[in-house]
Amino acid sequence: MAEQVRAPLAGNIWEVIVAVGDTVEEDDELLIIEALKMENPVYSPCNGKVVEVAVTKGDQVQEDDLLLVIDS
Amino acid sequence: MAFIENIGLLSVTPGMIIMWVIGLVLIYLAITKQYEPLLLLPIGFGILLANLPETQLMTQGEGLIWRFYHYGIEWEIIPPLIFLGLGALTDFGPLLAQPRLIFLGAGAQMGVYVTFFSAYAMGFTLEEAATIGIIGGADGPTTIFLSAKLAPHLLGAVAVAAYSYMALVPIIQPPVMHLLTTENERKIKMQKSRTVSDREKVLFPIIATMVIILLIPASAPLIAMFMLGNLFRESKVVERLSDAAQNALMNIVTIFLGVSIGGTMNAESFLQTEAIFIFVLGLIAFIISTASGILFAKLMNVFTKNKINPLIGAAGVSAVPMAARVAQKEGAKADKRNYLLMFAMGPNIAGVIGTVMAAGIFLAMLR
Numbered sequence: 001m002a003e004q005v006r007a008p009l010a011g012n013i014w015e016v017i018v019a020v021g022d023t024v025e026e027d028d029e030l031l032i033i034e035a036l037k038m039e040n041p042v043y044s045p046c047n048g049k050v051v052e053v054a055v056t057k058g059d060q061v062q063e064d065d066l067l068l069v070i071d072s
Numbered sequence: 073m074a075f076i077e078n079i080g081l082l083s084v085t086p087g088m089i090i091m092w093v094i095g096l097v098l099i100y101l102a103i104t105k106q107y108e109p110l111l112l113l114p115i116g117f118g119i120l121l122a123n124l125p126e127t128q129l130m131t132q133g134e135g136l137i138w139r140f141y142h143y144g145i146e147w148e149i150i151p152p153l154i155f156l157g158l159g160a161l162t163d164f165g166p167l168l169a170q171p172r173l174i175f176l177g178a179g180a181q182m183g184v185y186v187t188f189f190s191a192y193a194m195g196f197t198l199e200e201a202a203t204i205g206i207i208g209g210a211d212g213p214t215t216i217f218l219s220a221k222l223a224p225h226l227l228g229a230v231a232v233a234a235y236s237y238m239a240l241v242p243i244i245q246p247p248v249m250h251l252l253t254t255e256n257e258r259k260i261k262m263q264k265s266r267t268v269s270d271r272e273k274v275l276f277p278i279i280a281t282m283v284i285i286l287l288i289p290a291s292a293p294l295i296a297m298f299m300l301g302n303l304f305r306e307s308k309v310v311e312r313l314s315d316a317a318q319n320a321l322m323n324i325v326t327i328f329l330g331v332s333i334g335g336t337m338n339a340e341s342f343l344q345t346e347a348i349f350i351f352v353l354g355l356i357a358f359i360i361s362t363a364s365g366i367l368f369a370k371l372m373n374v375f376t377k378n379k380i381n382p383l384i385g386a387a388g389v390s391a392v393p394m395a396a397r398v399a400q401k402e403g404a405k406a407d408k409r410n411y412l413l414m415f416a417m418g419p420n421i422a423g424v425i426g427t428v429m430a431a432g433i434f435l436a437m438l439r
Contacts, residue, residue, distance in 0.1 A: 008411040035413055036393045
């Protein structure tokens, strides 16, 4: 089942921690969004494998933009 | 012989030495702990300069630093220009997306009024009490603006108190937040706000200027500059002006502001017992503002299904964006998947307007 991970707030992609193919567990840090000079980690909602990474470091994202997809 | 007589060292007083220590401490805190360095570094240095004898730096009519102070602060030019830059930096989106958050910005001004009455009860004049109370708004330029108009002899103390407590927001606020909220309340996830159109963002500064100034004309210098800066930003057609306002201009006037404030803090005027009261009352003002913002949010939750996380009420204290960051951090501690930051910016920005309006009310009543 494909789980879409969307941006919980608007900001800049500070760091993409995982890559396509990585196995992740629930609550792992997937990437970090910078807003107002704060680093905000985005956590995995489930266990599974990363099948798509839709953003790269430096991208500007709005709330709800697709960040990555996990196959669980 | 004339040279020996003019050596400053011979005129140093104990009071001056105390002020040197204070100035050096501020410089130290600015550099090593990064406590509001943009203000506290030049203020600290200005204190040193103001307490070196025979320099004539603050001599009325001719001193270098007196001129910065007179033309920048006494003439009330610098604080409005800082507001021009702040307006160009501010995104009203989070507030426009959830307009009810403006009440949190208003509620958090309670610390200003409670402190005003307390200071007056303690024996300060109405003008002095208002200047001390406005520290609770956590808004440096407004504090300076009001002090220069109502109680210039307190300027140094209230400015240092205001900026010190702004630097200490991450330390002062969390205990108050924990005391007044339950774990469950801190976990409240707020519903997504509506999207704000670009047109709304352009109309807002224009309409806000007219409404606020029609209500409180005395707030005009600050509100007008704030909203003009915001209009520069949102119109998107004067990028050069917006850039100048938020960068070059802001930095330039900040230099003059810091040095001028420090220049007023000579030993005779600063080392009065009043200074201690100002620092204590300023801290109380901050704490009460934080508390009232939180409690106001809890009150609003009684009347709405769309619950507000009370932590963002604390962001009504207009230390932008520091207080919003503190709300985010405390919310994430309760539930790491809770992202309060942009919600907290709503009351944070509303608080700035609230503090300016409070200052305008004081001016209208007392000038």
